[in-house]
Amino acid sequence: MKDFDFSLDKSEVVTLLGPSGVGKSSLLRVLAGLQAPASGTIRIDGEALSDVHPRLAMNFQNPGLLPWLDLEKNVAFGLDFARQPKLSREERQNRIDAAIAEVGLDHARRRRPSELSGGMAQRAALARCLARKPEVLLLDEPFGALDEITRAEMQDLLLKVVRDLETSAVLVTHDIDEALLVSDRIILLGGSPGHEIGQWTIDLPKPRHDAVSELGRLRIDILSTLRNARLHH
Template sequence: MTVVEKVAALAAQDVRIGYGDKVVVDGVSLTIDRREIVCLLGGSGCGKSSLLRGLAGLAAPQRGTVSFLGQPLTAPHPRAALVFQQPSLLPWLDVQGNVGFGLDFARQPAIDDASRAKRIANAIDAVGLASHARAYPSQLSGGQAQRVALARALAREPELLFADEPFSALDAITRAEMQDLLVDLVHRWHTAALLVTHDIDEAILVADRILLMAGQPGGIVREWRVDIARPRDPYAADVIALRLDIVAALRSGGA
């Protein structure tokens, strides 16, 4: 193992996020190991998105530090990718164009045309949309559009994928497919992931580790390592036991 592999994908120390005088997240320290899937679970308004923005370098913490692959993070990193609840595709670009969009922006590492095309094709293939590569966003279902957003993230060959409630707008069946796809992609592309969700079952099915966020301002109040073998059966005894434990923790405010 090289030295780089021992460094966490992300490490945050005593992070505070606020808007002016209003502190919405405080005292958060966490690490995400390389290739680890961490779910940040909490109710609406507890500060999950604010924390994610701080960890991704989209907003500067009011105190504390964030490091990415061992280096201080002060702006979004080219090897970190983001997926949000809305796929926000550009309607005038086809799937290929959307997946490639931003790959040649100034802060991205320079790549030649052939590698760029290969990366785009690989990412589209990985999310199962090879036959839709020339389709436009208006021709895609909600689930397909979110697959494009995932492919756009993968095309950056990320070390860490930040996903903020990426499947919340999808129907239950599509959501379950996308949860499986996310786990599969993270494993095959050797990336780490921070998945923000308010859905306990989503966290249990996807996570290697669950961080429960609660409080005003929000902080991490409990943590579970999820060692249950995949694929995880929602009705297996160990899954049910974990769900009950999380529900109890949520009811007691995390204590």
């Protein structure tokens, strides 16, 4: 990854879009502090990050729920991660309850992961992130393994979380339609790994399910940019 400059505003959803192998997930891991950048600096409010940070939370395609814990305990598990602030028992429970309520899983808090659908498992994984009260959510294709209807529900949930909690989000996906539906800004990576080949700001109000013509024009532009980059690579 070379000469890549990236910034994120409060409550902004930025999508890193592109085909497999262009460095989307690697970039997200660098932002999360899970992988050191070869050069350059990652900062949050001017503070340089050199490790994982409680102000950031990462969600993966695999929910990663612990099978021997029920949903509530899986959500609570995120509060034990490194560098998390110490909480009183009441504060801890309040965070857990609020996170579970935010993703609509109050009715399932005693269920084990084996009793959850794919969508419910992803909601639980998101709640585990939210219990930490992050300022930035880093999402590595979290909806990629879900069926189309469940995926649409999770996209709507992401927008609800960003709106309710004023959390920013960086989403990695190879799905152009998903990027168009949820993003305030799209950064297209292509050609060599980590190379930005295009960027679009989308000012349309959300949800955008009915903005067919506007999103269709953007989709054509993104595909054209990607094809041109491949032809000249």
